[in-house]
Amino acid sequence: MKQISEVIFFLVALAFGGVHGECDVCNTNNPVACHSETVYSLCINDQPTMNFVTCPADYICTSDVYVCYPSNSSVASCTNSTIDESSQCGICASRNNLYACLNETTIAFCFTDGVPHYESLSYCPAGTVCDLNAESGFCTVSTKAAPSCRQSQWTTPEPTTTTISASTSYTTPIATTTTSPVPTTITTPAPTTTTTPVPTT
Incomplete structure (x- = not known):
């Protein structure tokens, strides 16, 4: 019974593109190359970078959209158990x-x-x-x-230098001073009336 379920699982995985059996080749569904059942590296220009990454425990490297899947629910893209x-x-x-x-x-x-x-x-x-x-x-x-x-089948990415020429202009604002009039209060003396007594005769 267990063998029948394993065969069915394998056929289902094959139908969904989970099995390609390609090691050290960049996948079409994700930008990595599987180097063993659990080890992969990113691809640049369709070439593995040789910067190895290991899937989490109980996960395997696949050619599916997500790189690492639980080993009990997918099939490894590369069936090498370890890297040489x-x-x-x-x-x-x-x-x-x-x-x-x-x-x-x-x-x-x-x-x-x-x-x-x-x-x-x-x-x-x-x-x-x-x-x-x-x-x-x-x-x-x-x-x-x-x-x-x-x-030797891998191609080492050659370092590239990109020079970007751009003119940059900076505008330095000129400091301006605004003087607001200070409110002033002018006190006008109130007119005073002086009464001078008139002499009576």
């Missing part, structure tokens, strides 16, 4: 978390936030590979170490 352990693409896992390997020869610096910064890329010299376990530097001769990241 030999590949640590885009993960700040070097000594002191200084850098991440984005592919075999591209390095992104992580600074202090644990996230690779795509605006600060560096590249390994010819004949060397990006190695998170390098004893010194970031790259090791390819005959002595395997690359820490083998995701």
Whole structure:
């Protein structure tokens, strides 16, 4: 009975587009690529960014409108149970978390936030590979170490610079002083009458 309900659930999920079985490919219904059953990254220009995000506990990565769905109500878009352990693409896992390997020869610096910064890329010299376990530097001769990241099918987004030219004008208001007349009270002395006695004769 349990197997019948699982088959029915799978067929319903398939009918609603929940199963695509594509790993590391940007979805059409949401702007992410699922890399395993629970791990995804955002896509920019239809390319995964390699900034991995994990779905909450008991949720799976899907190609549906919302990325993560409860595992008991949906089917994972990518059925890899984990990311290839030999590949640590885009993960700040070097000594002191200084850098991440984005592919075999591209390095992104992580600074202090644990996230690779795509605006600060560096590249390994010819004949060397990006190695998170390098004893010194970031790259090791390819005959002595395997690359820490083998995701060569991913395209690392190139940093772009956009210059916006705009003229800005500022108007500084001129300070004006308004003087209001101060009300004044003029006191006019009341006319006084002086009576002078007239002499009588």
